[in-house]
Amino acid sequence: MQKIGVFVCHCGTNIAATVDVQKVAQTLKNEPGVVFSTDYQYMCSESGQDIIKNAIAEYKLTGVVICSCSPRMHEATFRRAAEKAGLNPYMVEIANIREQCSWIHKEMQTATEKAVILGRAAIAKVHLNAPLTAGESPVTKRALVIGGGIAGIQTALDIADAGFNVDIVEKKPTIGGKMAQIDKTFPTLDCAACILTPKMVDCAQNDKINIYAYSEVEDISGFVGNFSVKIRKKARYVDETKCTGCGLCTEKCPQKNVPNEFNLGFDNRRAIYIPFAQAVPKKATIDPDYCTMLKTGKCGVCSKLCTAGAIDYKQKDQIIEEKYGAIIVATGFEPIKVDKYDEFAYSQSKDVVTSLELERLMNAAGPTKGTLLRPSDGTHPHTIVFVQCVGSRCEDEKGKPYCSKVCCMYTAKHAMLIREKYPDTEVYVFYIDVRTPGKNFDEFYRRAVEQYGVHYIKGMVGKVMPRADGKLEVRASDLLLGKQLHIDADMVVLAVAIEPDKTARPLATMLTASMDTNDFFTEAHPKLRPVESPTAGIFLSGMCQGPKDIPETVAQASAAAAKAIGLLCKDKLTCNPCVAHSDEMMCNGCSLCANVCPYGAITYVDKEFRMPNRTTAIRRVSSVNPAVCQGCGACTVACPSGAMDLSGFSNRQIMSEVDAICK
Amino acid sequence: MVYSYYPGCTLKTKAKDLDRYARLCAEKLGAPLCELEEWQCCGGAFTTASDEVATKLASVRALAAAKEKGGILVTVCSACHNVLKQTNKAIRENSEFASKVTNYMKPENPYSGETRVIHFLELLRDEIGFDKLAEAVTNPLTGRKIAAYYGCLLLRPSSALAMDDPENPTIIEDFIKALGAEPVIYPMRNECCGGYITLEDKASAEKKSSAVVRSCEEFGADTVITACPLCLYNLKKNSGADIPIVYFTELLAEALGIKDGGNT
Numbered sequence: 001m002q003k004i005g006v007f008v009c010h011c012g013t014n015i016a017a018t019v020d021v022q023k024v025a026q027t028l029k030n031e032p033g034v035v036f037s038t039d040y041q042y043m044c045s046e047s048g049q050d051i052i053k054n055a056i057a058e059y060k061l062t063g064v065v066i067c068s069c070s071p072r073m074h075e076a077t078f079r080r081a082a083e084k085a086g087l088n089p090y091m092v093e094i095a096n097i098r099e100q101c102s103w104i105h106k107e108m109q110t111a112t113e114k115a116v117i118l119g120r121a122a123i124a125k126v127h128l129n130a131p132l133t134a135g136e137s138p139v140t141k142r143a144l145v146i147g148g149g150i151a152g153i154q155t156a157l158d159i160a161d162a163g164f165n166v167d168i169v170e171k172k173p174t175i176g177g178k179m180a181q182i183d184k185t186f187p188t189l190d191c192a193a194c195i196l197t198p199k200m201v202d203c204a205q206n207d208k209i210n211i212y213a214y215s216e217v218e219d220i221s222g223f224v225g226n227f228s229v230k231i232r233k234k235a236r237y238v239d240e241t242k243c244t245g246c247g248l249c250t251e252k253c254p255q256k257n258v259p260n261e262f263n264l265g266f267d268n269r270r271a272i273y274i275p276f277a278q279a280v281p282k283k284a285t286i287d288p289d290y291c292t293m294l295k296t297g298k299c300g301v302c303s304k305l306c307t308a309g310a311i312d313y314k315q316k317d318q319i320i321e322e323k324y325g326a327i328i329v330a331t332g333f334e335p336i337k338v339d340k341y342d343e344f345a346y347s348q349s350k351d352v353v354t355s356l357e358l359e360r361l362m363n364a365a366g367p368t369k370g371t372l373l374r375p376s377d378g379t380h381p382h383t384i385v386f387v388q389c390v391g392s393r394c395e396d397e398k399g400k401p402y403c404s405k406v407c408c409m410y411t412a413k414h415a416m417l418i419r420e421k422y423p424d425t426e427v428y429v430f431y432i433d434v435r436t437p438g439k440n441f442d443e444f445y446r447r448a449v450e451q452y453g454v455h456y457i458k459g460m461v462g463k464v465m466p467r468a469d470g471k472l473e474v475r476a477s478d479l480l481l482g483k484q485l486h487i488d489a490d491m492v493v494l495a496v497a498i499e500p501d502k503t504a505r506p507l508a509t510m511l512t513a514s515m516d517t518n519d520f521f522t523e524a525h526p527k528l529r530p531v532e533s534p535t536a537g538i539f540l541s542g543m544c545q546g547p548k549d550i551p552e553t554v555a556q557a558s559a560a561a562a563k564a565i566g567l568l569c570k571d572k573l574t575c576n577p578c579v580a581h582s583d584e585m586m587c588n589g590c591s592l593c594a595n596v597c598p599y600g601a602i603t604y605v606d607k608e609f610r611m612p613n614r615t616t617a618i619r620r621v622s623s624v625n626p627a628v629c630q631g632c633g634a635c636t637v638a639c640p641s642g643a644m645d646l647s648g649f650s651n652r653q654i655m656s657e658v659d660a661i662c663k
Numbered sequence: 664m665v666y667s668y669y670p671g672c673t674l675k676t677k678a679k680d681l682d683r684y685a686r687l688c689a690e691k692l693g694a695p696l697c698e699l700e701e702w703q704c705c706g707g708a709f710t711t712a713s714d715e716v717a718t719k720l721a722s723v724r725a726l727a728a729a730k731e732k733g734g735i736l737v738t739v740c741s742a743c744h745n746v747l748k749q750t751n752k753a754i755r756e757n758s759e760f761a762s763k764v765t766n767y768m769k770p771e772n773p774y775s776g777e778t779r780v781i782h783f784l785e786l787l788r789d790e791i792g793f794d795k796l797a798e799a800v801t802n803p804l805t806g807r808k809i810a811a812y813y814g815c816l817l818l819r820p821s822s823a824l825a826m827d828d829p830e831n832p833t834i835i836e837d838f839i840k841a842l843g844a845e846p847v848i849y850p851m852r853n854e855c856c857g858g859y860i861t862l863e864d865k866a867s868a869e870k871k872s873s874a875v876v877r878s879c880e881e882f883g884a885d886t887v888i889t890a891c892p893l894c895l896y897n898l899k900k901n902s903g904a905d906i907p908i909v910y911f912t913e914l915l916a917e918a919l920g921i922k923d924g925g926n927t
Contacts, residue, residue, distance in 0.1 A: 339831075340828075341830070342828060342830035342831035343830045345831075345850070347831055348831065348848070348850075463850075463854075464850075465850030465851065465878075466850055467850065467878075467881065468849075468881040468882050468883075473850070
């Protein structure tokens with residue numbers, strides 16, 4: 001018989017306001033095996049933990065039940081406390097009477113009854129608990145950063161700075177991400193390229209950092225400290241080791257009409273290209289969708305011109321396999337497509353542009369060399385209307401329910417820059433709310449209004465009508481005046497909502513990392529563990545976790561790096577001992593468990609067994625690799641013969657919990 | 664394939680051409696329309712009140728009748744189309760409304776939204792196909808510049824009508840191309856004509872409809888087509904325009920060589 005102690009936490013009023021905690025402690029005292037039961041205001045605090053430790057020593061407890069918050073919150077805390085008092089940490093069970101009881105119920109009587117039942121179930125389980133010993137696994141001292149925007153760059157630089165090797169995988173031919181396309185940054189108006197490109201160069205020159213540009217992650221297996229990753233290095237058709245980045249091929253290629261994605265289609269590039277002058281790595285790439293040589297076998301101009309002999313039309317995709325201890329996701333964002341918002345006439349007029357497109361139109365390295373001209377006819381715009389919240393804070397499924405966070409500030413920046421450079425241009429901004437929390441942000445916005453005379457109008461644009469004379473007739477409401485407005489504009493700029501990059505969802509599946517309904521990666525705890533994924537060894541950097549501006553992205557990138565460094569510093573990690581194991585005598589070799597295992601932890605072995613009459617037989621039985629098993633329990637449910645069981649969550653333990661609840 | 668047909672009351676009085684040419688053309692295109700027996704007024708614009716049941720019963724009767732006869736109901740009037748599709752969606756998705764309707768009507772076979780309502784334009788696009796329509800054209804309208812006027816009811820709300828993008832539609836433009844003419848894209852094509860406000864405040868209706876017609880003319884249209892009797896009324900009577908404004912079915916009949924009841 002176990003000697004069990006029960007500890008009921010008030011969690012301030014979080015639990016105690018809805019659950020009669022004293023009554024729970026008293027009732028559970030009468031359960032079989034319970035020798036001590038008490039309640040306390042904050043069980044997780046130092047004095048709360050002392051109560052547990054003292055009781056273990058005084059009553060020689062062999063099992064502990066803590067009625068408190070979710071085990072995701074404090075299971076580790078209480079296990080550590082028990083261990084310090086000499087108890088095996090896996091003899092501790094948590095009854096979640098906060099998230100699954102007090103927070104969701106209103107009536108004290110029913111909530112108290114339920115808390116008692118949950119406590120009883122945990123006690124029933126502890127009776128069947130056995131001490132478990134955690135094994136150890138080594139840590140591969142190398143990190144993988146997925147995504148080479150400012151977030152990935154900063155994370156990689158910080159990890160390299162701590163002395164660890166880092167690989168950056170970037171799907172585009174160059175690192176730099178969206179920040180490379182931006183003209184100036186708020187609120188200081190530094191040129192984005194001037195602060196980004198030195199960091200890109202640092203990455204290239206750092207011998208701890210290895211950049212796999214034009215590459216994508218294809219497969220991830222393993223677990224914290226021991227990830228195995230397959231990276232597909234897409235064929236550039238250019239030998240990176242030979243290409244000097246001279247750019248001659250990109251000037252002479254006869255295929256001239258390829259939309260230039262870096263300038264968002266405002267101009268054309270060649271079929272062989274370097275995305276922009278400061279690209280890292282500065283190597284040419286052949287676009288197989290447009291290259292005449294690759295498509296028809298006739299041309300070869302670039303090959304003839306290249307003095308380095310770098311062109312290789314026969315190059316194939318390469319698969320690189322590498323091991324990593326930590327993975328940092330920095331997949332970033334994309335602006336949403338505006339085709340569902342055609343009331344703003346984006347598809348009908350070239351002079352309706354998105355904010356990112358405006359960045360290119362105002363950038364000195366952009367298609368107009370930094371002179372703001374109307375895309376339709378190249379004339380100087382005299383009236384510009386900005387529309388905020390296009391697709392953000394949207395209640396229907398057309399847009400996104402969240403605030404994209406950066407639009408208010410970059411719109412203020414655009415408006416200010418235009419007024420500064422072209423004082424004869426009138427600028428109107430239609431907004432729902434102006435949201436400018438952040439250091440020096442509100443001052444910045446007020447400068448746009450007060451100093452630069454930007455017309456901020458509370459209200460939404462209902463329709464943009466391209467007229468035959470080339471003007472855009474903007475119909476909008478002024479909510480403060482309660483009036484309809486008609487503005488004849490030359491250009492309309494849409495502050496489009498942002499969404500996570502399309503590659504994030506399949507990547508999350510490979511990582512078994514959780515995402516929210518908007519496809520942003522979920523953090524382990526929204527306040528206390530904001531840069532870690534709930535999946536061990538996976539860290540989050542930048543916009544993949546939620547909308548952020550550049551300062552916040554860089555701060556989070558460094559935080560993610562710090563967390564990853566903390567992991568890489570360790571030589572060994574303690575494994576989770578709650579893993580599956582198979583009873584070979586009961587296993588019939590059906591393979592169901594191997595088919596459902598998401599981690600590939602189960603293999604089959606042929607084993608010799610003793611049979612009746614001194615004979616032997618070879619049978620095919622399953623075998624679990626405890627280092628790979630994550631203890632999800634899928635195999636134990638799938639196993640038809642009951643051979644598969646999970647330590648710490650055995651079938652008997654679960655059934656006894658169910659029995660205790662149904663009693 | 665049987666296409667049940669719901670003309671609606673305006674098509675029997677003010678908008679006879681919309682109705683007549685729709686039937687003639689459908690027959691010529693091999694998809695004859697079979698008018699429902701004993702149909703009643705769809706309830707017009709009053710049915711848009713979401714908590715109203717009684718005014719939607721006539722629509723439900725029409726939908727239930729069409730269910731017994733092949734399950735497809737074709738309409739051609741923008742307003743009837745709007746009311747029938749919205750009612751059908753409400754029956755399918757709003758169980759409270761559906762049970763009230765059933766309790767009131769006590770039908771032998773309760774109706775639960777099985778009928779597929781399609782606009783005559785959808786019949787042309789999805790059932791017959793604009794490519795087949797183009798082949799059937801005997802009198803192509805080459806050189807004509809036609810402006811499609813959608814108005815507000817034909818496509819909105821798009822969740823219920825599910826016919827085309829309400830802000831940047833293509834269905835009537837594709838129809839115009841199939842007839843050999845050139846569609847004129849102009850920004851006012853899905854704005855309101857003024858609707859019933861012409862009864863209350865004629866000046867407002869004049870302002871709205873003349874803005875539409877001016878926009879058509881600005882982009883060089885020689886003819887405006889519409890599917891809505893009320894739009895046609897407002898654009899003709901309230902805009903002060905000279906440009907011809909006709910029902911799209913009339914233009915179709917012209918292209919098929921059967922205008923004015925010509926030999927079929």
